[in-house]
Amino acid sequence: MRIIDVLVVGGGASGLQAAITTKTTYPDKEVVLVRKEQQVLIPCGIPYIFGTLSDSSKDILPDKLLTSVGVEIVVDELIEIKVKEHQCVLASNEIIQYTKLILALGSIPTKPAWLKGADLENVFTIPKNKEYLDQVLVALSSLKEVMVIGAGFIGVEVSDELNKKGYKVTLLEIEKTILNRAFDDEFGVLAQEHLQERGVRVITGKGVSEIKGKNGKVSEVVLSTGELLKADAVILSMGYAPNTQVAKEAGIELNDFGFIKTCEYMRVLPCTIDIVAVGDCAEKRDFVTRKIDRTMLASTACAEARTAGMNLYSLSPCKPFTGTIAxxxxxxxxxxxxxxxxxxxxxxxxxxxxxxxxxxxxxxxxxxxxxxxxxxxxxxxxx
Ligand SMILES: Cc1cc2nc3c(=O)[nH]c(=O)nc-3n(C[C@H](O)[C@H](O)[C@H](O)COP(=O)(O)OP(=O)(O)OC[C@H]3O[C@@H](n4cnc5c(N)ncnc54)[C@H](O)[C@@H]3O)c2cc1C
Known part of the structure; x- marks a missing residue:
């Protein structure tokens, strides 16, 4: 068993920022970051690997950001948290005993269980996973007509990039305007016009009800109106869910949306002073409405991570995290x-x-x- 001061689990924006903040605030502490992937993608650049960048290797978060401040990176998977013992069990069977644990487990794309055909070949999601996305790029290279379902930022950016690359792209959105969570209708309509001028077919006010296949591969998408649209590939951009199963199994409390409940210092609830959660896996509160929310952003993830890192060993009432401004x-x-x-x-x-x-x-x-x-x-x- 290895004994360390601070264990960060997760190598995305929040894990990276939490590890750097912790190490620079407490230089004497040994900080180890465990993550599943060899190389971490910069999420904001992911849509651009489908067009402008063409290649995921141009969108890598440099490890030097961590190693240059003295954070050790371990590529492994957390499979069990023993809260009382202050221990984490990794897939390699290594056990790490920590004084402080930072959970930065992130989120995973939603694939609705009700969507018939979602498991057909050439139905894809957009996870922050280089290997998976490289396979998507290869699969798409022999296909022509792509239907992107969900017109939030990710769906819009991916559609525009695929269109640039010469694919015939249809973007489907159930709401009456695209980007509707971020913008009022007058801006959503403008964005739609610009996308259409660039060659993307945009359909709003209609949902997907089924994906149909031929020989196990996508062939058509059935809309909520019953219309059938031809497609060789479908990209589901229908939202992300917090990746919190391992925390739940350890008895850490989740809210109704599945996020780890935290206080404003990012300590997990029921209150423990030794485990914090940050980023997409941690509970979100909207700064304006004061309601629990589901907006997951790298900017918020980093702000939470800085709060957690600075308050890890002792609290400063000047440094809480008071909510997400989208x-x-x-x-x-x-x-x-x-x-x-x-x-x-x-x-x-x-x-x-x-x-x-x-x-x-x-x-x-x-x-x-x-x-x-x-x-x-x-x-x-x-x-
Ligand atoms: C395509 C796309 C574009 C985006 N664009 C933007 C944007 O422009 N601006 C913006 O602000 N936000 C954007 N976001 C949202 C942003 O990516 C997230 O809010 C941010 O990545 C959250 O960081 P995180 O560290 O909490 O989680 P993640 O980035 O999901 O990282 C989670 C990490 O935890 C690791 N992990 C999970 N489980 C385990 C385990 N059991 N053991 C070990 N490691 C584990 C993963 O391997 C990963 O390293 C985008 C998201 C996507 C998908």
Whole structure:
């Protein structure tokens, strides 16, 4: 059995940031990071491996970020947490005894159990897994028509990138506009127009009800209206679920959405001072609505990780994590879309008293200067 000070499980954004913060805050502590994969992908770049980057090896998080501050990386899998004993059992049978444990287990793509045909050949998801995505790229290279289901940021970016590569792409969204969790309808409509101008077929207000196959491979997608659309491949971009089974089995409490319950210092509940959870596996609270939420972002993951690292051995009341502000940005061609906070529709739904103001104009004065851009800005302000 190996005895160490701090064990971080997970090599994504939150594990990386938690390990670096811990090691730089407590340089005398031995910090070991265990992760499943040899190479970690930068998630924000994953959609671009389908087009602009063409190759996942151009989207790797450098290990040097960890090793240069003295964090040791172990490639292995956590299979059991013995909370009382302060021990973690790894798939290699190694047992690590820790003083502090940081769970940064991340999330996995959702493949709805109700979706008939979801297990056919050429139905893919977008996990943060290099080996899997490399296989997807190979499989796609002999196919032509791709249906992407779910038009959040990931679905939109993947569709645009596949379209750039010459695939015939259809993007299907059950809501009436795309990117609807991040933007009010007027922006979703604009984003849809830009995507369509670039060659992506976008269908909104209709869901998927079944994926049909021929010889075990995808051949058609059945929409909620009964329409049949031809497809050689389907990419499910229907959300992510926290990866918390191993924590649940150890008796660590999960909330109704399956996230590990934490306090504002990221300590897991029921309260223990020696285990924290950060990133996509940890409970999220929306900064504005104060409600438990499911928004999973690298920016939030890193903020939580810094909070956990700084408060690991003793708490500072100045450094809690008080909630997630959903911040997104993307580009469709030469048009950039960005947002922070909640939409007007969400504000109305939650019964906030707000004043909204919209502006459309140029981003320079005078507006006919070279490199001027047209911009639309909407502010949703609490009144
Ligand atoms: C395609 C895509 C694009 C995205 N784009 C953006 C973006 O532009 N901006 C943004 O803010 N967010 C983006 N996100 C979200 C962002 O990726 C996540 O919020 C972020 O990765 C969370 O980091 P994490 O460390 O909590 O989890 P993850 O990145 O999921 O990492 C989890 C880690 O835990 C390891 N692990 C899990 N179980 C075990 C185990 N039992 N034993 C050992 N190791 C284990 C995994 O191997 C992995 O290393 C995107 C996500 C995806 C999928």
């Amino acid at each position: 911040i997104y940005a993307t580009a469709i061609g030469s048009h950039a879309f960005g947002t922070a906070g909640i939409t007007e529709a969400k504000a109305m739904q939650e019964n906030f008293s707000v004043i909204c103001g919209s502006f459309t104009g140029m981003d320079t004065h005078p507006g006919n200067l070279e490199h001027s851009h047209k911009q639309m800005v909407k502010l949703i302000v609490a009144s």
